[in-house]
Structures are given as structure tokens and as C-alpha cells.
Amino acid sequence: MRLPSTAQVQRFRARVTEVLGLQHDDSRLEMLGKLLMDRCAASGARDLETYLALMGTDDERRALARALTVGESYFFRVPAQMQAFAEVALAAALDASDGGSVRVLSAACAGGEEPYSLAITARERLPAEAARRVEVRAIDVNPAALERARRARYSAWAFRDVPDAQRARWFRQRGAEFELDPAIREAVTFDELNLAGDAPLPRDLDVIFCRNVLMYFAPDVMRRVVDRLTASLRPGGYLFLGASETLRGLSTAYELCHTHQTFYYRLRPDGAEPHAPPPTLTPSPTLPPLDATWVQAIQRGAERVRALTEQPTPRAERARPSPRSSLERALLLFREERFDEAMAALEGADHAQDPDALLARAALLTNMGRFDEADEACADLLALDDLSGGAHYLRALCREHRGDLEGAIREDELASHLDPRFALPAMHLGLLTQRRGDSARAARCFARAIDLLHDEEPERLLLFGGGFDRAALLAFCRARLHSLEAPR
Numbered sequence: 001m002r003l004p005s006t007a008q009v010q011r012f013r014a015r016v017t018e019v020l021g022l023q024h025d026d027s028r029l030e031m032l033g034k035l036l037m038d039r040c041a042a043s044g045a046r047d048l049e050t051y052l053a054l055m056g057t058d059d060e061r062r063a064l065a066r067a068l069t070v071g072e073s074y075f076f077r078v079p080a081q082m083q084a085f086a087e088v089a090l091a092a093a094l095d096a097s098d099g100g101s102v103r104v105l106s107a108a109c110a111g112g113e114e115p116y117s118l119a120i121t122a123r124e125r126l127p128a129e130a131a132r133r134v135e136v137r138a139i140d141v142n143p144a145a146l147e148r149a150r151r152a153r154y155s156a157w158a159f160r161d162v163p164d165a166q167r168a169r170w171f172r173q174r175g176a177e178f179e180l181d182p183a184i185r186e187a188v189t190f191d192e193l194n195l196a197g198d199a200p201l202p203r204d205l206d207v208i209f210c211r212n213v214l215m216y217f218a219p220d221v222m223r224r225v226v227d228r229l230t231a232s233l234r235p236g237g238y239l240f241l242g243a244s245e246t247l248r249g250l251s252t253a254y255e256l257c258h259t260h261q262t263f264y265y266r267l268r269p270d271g272a273e274p275h276a277p278p279p280t281l282t283p284s285p286t287l288p289p290l291d292a293t294w295v296q297a298i299q300r301g302a303e304r305v306r307a308l309t310e311q312p313t314p315r316a317e318r319a320r321p322s323p324r325s326s327l328e329r330a331l332l333l334f335r336e337e338r339f340d341e342a343m344a345a346l347e348g349a350d351h352a353q354d355p356d357a358l359l360a361r362a363a364l365l366t367n368m369g370r371f372d373e374a375d376e377a378c379a380d381l382l383a384l385d386d387l388s389g390g391a392h393y394l395r396a397l398c399r400e401h402r403g404d405l406e407g408a409i410r411e412d413e414l415a416s417h418l419d420p421r422f423a424l425p426a427m428h429l430g431l432l433t434q435r436r437g438d439s440a441r442a443a444r445c446f447a448r449a450i451d452l453l454h455d456e457e458p459e460r461l462l463l464f465g466g467g468f469d470r471a472a473l474l475a476f477c478r479a480r481l482h483s484l485e486a487p488r
């Protein structure tokens, strides 16, 4: 086959997303072009069209999964999650199980490190009778990963976060490798299954670990996969994601849990959405992209308003602004730091069920130094949307104002977890941990804030940046970092 054109590689990329869910940015087009040529040749397809059709077959999907998935994993990854798994999730499931079994799924299990860690954790932390009732199932789309998992032999690198004594308890050294105890091996069952496909997932699960795979999926696939996992989980069941992954923007069916210094999710007991979804006052033809924050949506709204205000509006319509347009107007006033007028614009309409307006109101109140009211506004917003990173960040400011340093740190940690690209909580955490005398952590927070500030969205800086622009915030963080790094 001749070298594929860019358009052909892009079609291949789109098919890869359809078949495996995986998303690749433009920097990966060259790699995809080579893979396309290799796969066309290996599959015997006579042209691109034939090959694109072939991609849906089991054999070709397996070949692509071998080539395109990232199987990086290790034992007891994020030990705090293992503790929360045993002490919160398993404990609750065993309590509710009435002597029956407790079902755990490791979704995207790679070479078995994760499901075996879960099985070992159950045995280490539960009485023998309870541990026997824990069934661990594991799935992955890559057959090569499943072969490794079933073989259950690992190099020392797979134990980089495991104390030697713990490794020695469950593994026997065989040359340069470590072989898993057969009792643990037999406690886990493995299946080939595509999270992005249609084949049913195991049902009635009590706990799901789905770590470090959603981040490789296209946004609509992430949502579909989370919906599939949700349908498989029992009401009240627990979902653990990777350390840099969040359900924010993907599902509101869960509550966020924060114990053992780690985050995870619990499916609300009735499995239903927590609150009535906010009314859509200005329906948009397409969903906003997953990584869009509400402020981007509002910015688009503001542009619409600007366009609208350039057209003459009939007097009757002008008299009663819709809640959404009053929000847009409030944000324009906010930009000009006309806080009182912005507040008046918000108060002129009924925004009780609109998370965007509640967040704008809370941000305004914080900027005006009305912290008690801001705290109440955050509480109203969190009652509607408890995964709002912005609300947790504003709550951190309110806690700090009240002198509750630890509470402020906790709220910033929540905000950063829910929205890992949000720069302001990282900066604020730097300030708070520096005040607490934890210089090493403060330096890490400022370094992270500097990283994030480069890409932080202008509208978010406007709302949460306390009146400083990007350059000022960057200079501030750099100066703090410098002072922490300078020899004393």
C-alpha cells in the first residue's frame, strides 16, 4: 500500500475511537500512519476501505489493542485507595451482603497487578471467612495484557511501591521474576472485554476499580463507559478512579468520598440523579465539550449577548430579561469590576436552580468580602452539584477567612481533585501550606500552579483570580517559589 494521506490517517484515527474508544491527538498521526500501513499489510486488506471495515472484527480489534493500549501498572498503586477499599467499600458491602458474596471488578486490569492487589488486600485485612466471600473479576481489551495477568509472574519493577516483606508473603522468587501465590491467582478471574464496546459488563458489582483508562478515551466514550459502569454497580456501591481522573462532567449519580487522604465515589443509594437537573434556559444545539468549564459556556453566552445587544430589541422583551441573559450581563459587569451592579443583575432574575449563576454569585460575594453569604451561596450550589470544583475553591477562601486553615486545605484539595487543571486551588494550597510551615509541599503547589496558570482559562481567572491577571499571578507564584527554594 502507498503511504496513506493525512485524510486517510484521520479516518483511521476516527475508526480507532469507534472501535476501542481511544483518542489520539495530532502529535500521534505519524505513529498512526505507520500502524495503518502495517495493519493493512498484515490483514491482507487490498485497500483502505476494506481495512476500515475489517477493523470491527475481533481479530483486528485485538491486534489494534495490542498496538495502541498503554499497559503501565504496578502492585498496590495508590496504597491509600487500597485502604479505603478494605475499610470503607468492602466493609460496607460485607455488611450489606447478608453472608453472601461481594463482587469486585478491576476494569482495565492490565497485567493483573491491580486485581491481584485487591485480592491480596482482602486477604490481608479481612477475617478469613469474610475474605473468602470477596470475588474479584478483571477485564481488559488487550489479550497480551490478559496473558501476562494469567501467567502471574512479575519483575521487581512491578513492586516498586511494595515493602519487601509484603512481596515475600505473596510471591516466590523464580530467577529474576516473582511468582504469585496460587491461592491469590485462583481468586481472580480474567475476561477479555472492551469497555467501549457493547458486550455486557458483569452485573451487581459492589466495587469497581476503573483507574487510568478513562483518560485515554474520547469525551463521549468516557461518558458512555461511566454509564455502563454505573449500570453494573449496585446502588451504594463504590467506584475508584485513577489519581488524576474525576467524574466531574461525566456523571452526577455519585457522591464524592474523601477518606484515607484519597478520593473515590459512591453511587447514590437510589442510583438516581441527586437533584433536579438545572433548567436549560437557552438550549444549545450541541453539548459543551467535556473539558469546557461552565465559564467557557458563559463566555460563548456573553458573545451571544454582545451580538444581541447590537441588534435593536423590542421594548417588551427588554423589560423582562431572561435569567440566562441576566447572568451573562452580570459577568460582563464582573469583568469591569462593577460588583454591585453585577449582583443587582443576578438578583433581578430567578437563578435558584442554575449552578452557573450560583457560582457567579458566590464568586461575586467572595470578591466583595461578604464571606458568610459566599459560604451560603456555595452550600446552595453544592446541594445542586456537589462536584463543583469552583464552589469548593470558594469555600476554601471562606474557611481561610474564618481562620479554619485545615478546613481551607481540605476544600482546596477537593477542588484540585475535581478539576485537576484548576490553577487557583493549587496556588491557594501553596499559600496555606506555607503558612502551616510545610515548605516542601508549598513549593510543589506553587510549581504546579505555575504550570497550570499558563493554560488557565481567562474566564476562570476573571472569576477566581481575585482581580489579578495571569502575569501577576504567575509572578506572585514564582516569587513565592523562589523564596521557598532560596537558601536560608
Ligand SMILES: C[S@@+](CC[C@H](N)C(=O)[O-])C[C@H]1O[C@@H](n2cnc3c(N)ncnc32)[C@H](O)[C@@H]1O
Binding pocket: 020, 021, 069, 070, 071, 072, 073, 074, 077, 107, 108, 109, 110, 111, 114, 139, 140, 141, 142, 145, 193, 194, 195, 196, 197, 210, 211, 212, 213, 216, 242
Ligand atoms: C494504564 S493501564 C491501567 C491499569 C490499572 N488499572 C492501573 O491503574 O494500574 C490501562 C489499561 O486499559 C486497557 N484498556 C484500554 N482501552 C480499553 C478498552 N476499550 N476496554 C478495556 N480496557 C482497555 C489497556 O489495555 C491497559 O491495560
